[in-house]
Amino acid sequence: MPDSMARHSLSFDVEEHFQVSAFESPMRRRHWEQFESRVESNTDKLLDLLNQRGVHATFFVLGWVAERYPSLVRSIASAGHEVASHGYAHELITAQTQVAFREDVRKAKGILENILQQPVLGYRAPSFSITKDTMWAIQILVEEGYVYDSSIFPVMHDRYGVPSANPQVHQLSTQAGLLWEVPPSTVKCLGVRIPIAGGGYFRLYPYKVLRALLRKLEGEGSPLVMYLHPWEFDPDQPRMEGSMLSRIRHYLNLDKTEGRMRALLQDFSFAPIRRVFPQIVPL
Numbered sequence: 506m507p508d509s510m511a512r513h514s515l516s517f518d519v520e521e522h523f524q525v526s527a528f529e530s531p532m533r534r535r536h537w538e539q540f541e542s543r544v545e546s547n548t549d550k551l552l553d554l555l556n557q558r559g560v561h562a563t564f565f566v567l568g569w570v571a572e573r574y575p576s577l578v579r580s581i582a583s584a585g586h587e588v589a590s591h592g593y594a595h596e597l598i599t600a601q602t603q604v605a606f607r608e609d610v611r612k613a614k615g616i617l618e619n620i621l622q623q624p625v626l627g628y629r630a631p632s633f634s635i636t637k638d639t640m641w642a643i644q645i646l647v648e649e650g651y652v653y654d655s656s657i658f659p660v661m662h663d664r665y666g667v668p669s670a671n672p673q674v675h676q677l678s679t680q681a682g683l684l685w686e687v688p689p690s691t692v693k694c695l696g697v698r699i700p701i702a703g704g705g706y707f708r709l710y711p712y713k714v715l716r717a718l719l720r721k722l723e724g725e726g727s728p729l730v731m732y733l734h735p736w737e738f739d740p741d742q743p744r745m746e747g748s749m750l751s752r753i754r755h756y757l758n759l760d761k762t763e764g765r766m767r768a769l770l771q772d773f774s775f776a777p778i779r780r781v782f783p784q785i786v787p788l
């Protein structure tokens with residue numbers, strides 16, 4: 506199906522399995538260079554899967570990854586996908602100063618644009634960490650030339666979320682100008698807004714339950730905004746130490762992601778964010 510017919514957006518946050526926020530620690534960060542890199546092979550696997558189905562998506566690539574694997578960024582773009590920014594160093598915004606955040610998003614955009622020789626307009630924060638406390642990030646994104654953000658999760662969660670946030674695609678106004686916000690999908694069930702956008706939720710719910718919830722949202726006329734990570738397609742990744750909750754969230758049902766993804770691509774039609782929401786800037 507051509508992208509122009511697709512109703513829903515699909516995106517991937519491209520990072521190494523050892524960079525996820527659930528396992529974040531200063532000690533581990535110092536050892537990033539020593540872990541086995543799996544991001545290239547995992548992303549290649551994902552690109553093959555999408556290519557088989559003729560589906561295009563948005564890839565929010567971490568600057569740290571792009572710097573080391575520029576050819577990976579070029580392969581994503583040349584396969585017809587949208588490339589956007591996941592920041593440079595995968596630090597939670599809630600743990601950054603405004604100066605450090607600006608430096609991080611500027612560096613990532615510069616690296617990606619230097620590789621692709623075209624503007625990179627979208628941003629997604631590590632672990633959706635634009636919260637009530639870090640709303641200042643929105644104006645900095647505008648000032649740094651970003652046109653849209655996909656980081657404000659309208660749910661209650663221990664590490665992220667703005668429960669009262671607008672769940673639809675909308676514009677945020679700042680002193681520096683407007684920024685489009687593309688919130689990950691949620692659905693209201695019995696008065697509670699629950700996340701169904703992807704990641705751990707995608708692996709947690711039985712697929713039939715997830716599909717029913719996605720159909721409900723689709724029936725309400727809302728385009729889906731879904732996300733996954735290349736490491737979620739890698740059940741053989743080395744296990745990291747961490748809290749029981751983090752380990753459950755990260756490793757649950759990794760062996761099921763690929764099969765579920767194939768089913769999802771069969772059941773719904775997807776395209777990159779800027780194709781599904783051309784009001785941002787058409788791709």
Ligand SMILES: [Zn+2]
Nearest residue numbers: 518520631632
């Ligand atoms: Zn991430």
